[in-house]
Structure formats: structure tokens, C-alpha cells
Amino acid sequence: MAASDPLLAVRDIHTYYGDSHVLHGVSLAVHAGRIVAILGRNGMGKTTLIRSVAGLTPPRRGEVAFKGRSLAGAPPYRIAQAGIALVPQGRRIFKTLSVRENLSLPTSALARGRRDQGAARAEWDLATVTAEFPQLAERMHHDGSALSGGEQQMLAIARALMANPELILMDEPSEGLSPKLVQQVEEIMRNVRARGHSILLVEQNLALAMAIADDIHVIASGQFVFSGTPEELSREPAILDRHLGVAATHAS
Ligand SMILES: Nc1ncnc2c1ncn2[C@@H]1O[C@H](COP(=O)(O)OP(=O)(O)O)[C@@H](O)[C@H]1O
Numbered sequence: 426m427a428a429s430d431p432l433l434a435v436r437d438i439h440t441y442y443g444d445s446h447v448l449h450g451v452s453l454a455v456h457a458g459r460i461v462a463i464l465g466r467n468g469m470g471k472t473t474l475i476r477s478v479a480g481l482t483p484p485r486r487g488e489v490a491f492k493g494r495s496l497a498g499a500p501p502y503r504i505a506q507a508g509i510a511l512v513p514q515g516r517r518i519f520k521t522l523s524v525r526e527n528l529s530l531p532t533s534a535l536a537r538g539r540r541d542q543g544a545a546r547a548e549w550d551l552a553t554v555t556a557e558f559p560q561l562a563e564r565m566h567h568d569g570s571a572l573s574g575g576e577q578q579m580l581a582i583a584r585a586l587m588a589n590p591e592l593i594l595m596d597e598p599s600e601g602l603s604p605k606l607v608q609q610v611e612e613i614m615r616n617v618r619a620r621g622h623s624i625l626l627v628e629q630n631l632a633l634a635m636a637i638a639d640d641i642h643v644i645a646s647g648q649f650v651f652s653g654t655p656e657e658l659s660r661e662p663a664i665l666d667r668h669l670g671v672a673a674t675h676a677s
């Protein structure tokens with residue numbers, strides 16, 4: 426992989442559920458150390474795009490390449506081992522397991538596989554992750570079900586980091602969180618990027634994406650209707666109004 430090559434390259438992918446054609450030729454690149462956000466209303470194909478990259482619903486046409494290598498035919502665990510972690514929509518933590526057990530799951534199987542492959546990055550372990558998430562440190566022995574929504578989101582992000590991924594896929598991490606917790610998620614994303622990880626962020630929260638993303642794509646009915654910087658998007662009142670429900674007067 427040349428230095429200028431993107432970490433993740435999605436090229437003209439078409440993804441289906443059975444006969445239902447959901448993604449219609451989506452392309453994007455995520456370069457190392459950057460945050461790329463996908464914005465769009467409910468049902469537009471954001472989760473399907475994440476699933477296409479993670480190997481959960483592989484595209485039927487087009488290509489997903491990670492570090493210059495095609496992921497075609499790779500099952501989800503192989504994609505995870507290659508260095509892509511998923512923070513799924515709705516957190517999906519194990520509610521009957523303790524915080525510590527939740528954090529230990531990926532290290533046992535996944536991180537070992539990554540180490541065997543000679544993965545360079547091994548900075549996240551129980552000690553560094555709990556230093557980054559002090560609230561979790563205090564609740565190591567609580568069950569997942571005892572955590573607040575915000576704490577569950579922190580746990581889902583912490584669990585993804587434990588695999589020491591190069592790229593983190595985050596599916597609506599701010600969903601259902603108070604403004605204060607959204608700010609905390611934003612802070613965590615900044616720290617994670619500062620440590621050299623890349624993030625593909627799917628959101629409906631325009632303010633969050635505008636504040637943190639290096640590049641933004643707006644998706645509508647499985648196609649991008651805007652690609653550019655947050656600054657460029659702020660100068661597109663019609664896009665903001667039509668696809669993100671922001672009144673044009675607010676955008677000017
Ligand atoms: N498992 C599935 N089977 C069939 N259709 C699905 C499935 N998941 C999502 N869809 C459809 O695909 C479209 C995009 O959904 P999704 O990617 O979840 O959107 P978003 O994450 O932007 O809300 C929607 O029309 C949705 O109904």
C-alpha cells in the first residue's frame with residue numbers, strides 16, 4: 426500500500442437484501458487518521474453501508490478494499506482480524522456479562538489473531554481503555570444491564586478499541602444520548618483519531634458530524650447526494666433542508 430492510498434476504499438458498491446436493491450453505486454475513501462461521516466435520514470442505507478464494509482451484507486457489485494486488498498469473500502471475523510472494528514447501532518453489548526467481561530471478549534480471540542498476524546498496534550488493553558473511560562473503570566464488575574445508555578455506548582466503543590483496530594465503524598453512536606453525553610462521545614472520537622485510528626461514522630446528528638468529520642457524505646435512497654467538507658456542506662442549504670431536515674434559514 427502506497428502512503429497516499431486510502432486505508433479504506435469503497436468503489437461503486439451495490440448492496441441488496443434478497444431482491445431489494447438498497448445501495449446504488451456508493452464510493453468513498455477513508456484515509457489514515459481521518460473521520461469520514463455519512464449523514465442521512467432513517468432508512469436511507471447508512472447501516473447497510475456499514476454492513477457492506479464489515480462483511481455482514483457483502484455488496485453484490487463493486488469493491489471494498491482495506492489497505493489496498495479487496496475484502497471480497499472475506500467473512501466478518503476475517504475483516505475484524507484485518508483491523509476493522511464495529512460499534513453497532515443500538516450498542517449491542519452483552520447485558521448479562523460484566524463490563525470487564527464485555528471488554529475481555531475481543532481481546533481473547535480477536536487481538537490474539539491480530540498479534541499472530543504481526544499487527545503493529547497494541548496500545549489498547551484493559552489498563553489503557555479504562556484510563557480513557559473512567560466511568561467504566563468504576564463499574565468493571567457491574568453487569569451490562571446495570572449501565573445507563575451513555576455508559577453502554579462508552580462500553581461499545583471501548584470494546585471496539587480493545588481489538589486495536591485501524592478503522593472503527595460507528596453506527597449512530599449519539600442515538601438516544603443526552604447532549605452532554607454526545608459531547609463526551611465527540612471527545613472520545615477526537616482522542617481516538619489523535620491516536621492514529623480512522624473512523625467511518627454514520628450519524629443523523631448533523632451538529633456532531635459537522636464538528637468532528639474531516640469529510641462528509643450525505644446519503645439518500647442508497648446514493649450519495651453530497652460529498653465534501655463540513656464547511657462545503659454548510660453552504661448547501663438545499664441539501665441540508667431536503668435531506669437532513671435543517672431549515673434553510675438556519676444554514677445561511
Ligand atoms: N435485513 C433487511 N432486509 C430487508 N431490507 C432491509 C434490511 N435492513 C434494512 N433494510 C432496508 O434497507 C433500507 C436501508 O436501511 P438501513 O441501511 O438500515 O438505513 P439507515 O441505517 O440509513 O436507517 C431500508 O429501506 C430498510 O427497510
Ligand SMILES: [Mg+2]
Pocket residue numbers: 471472473514596
Ligand atoms: Mg441505521
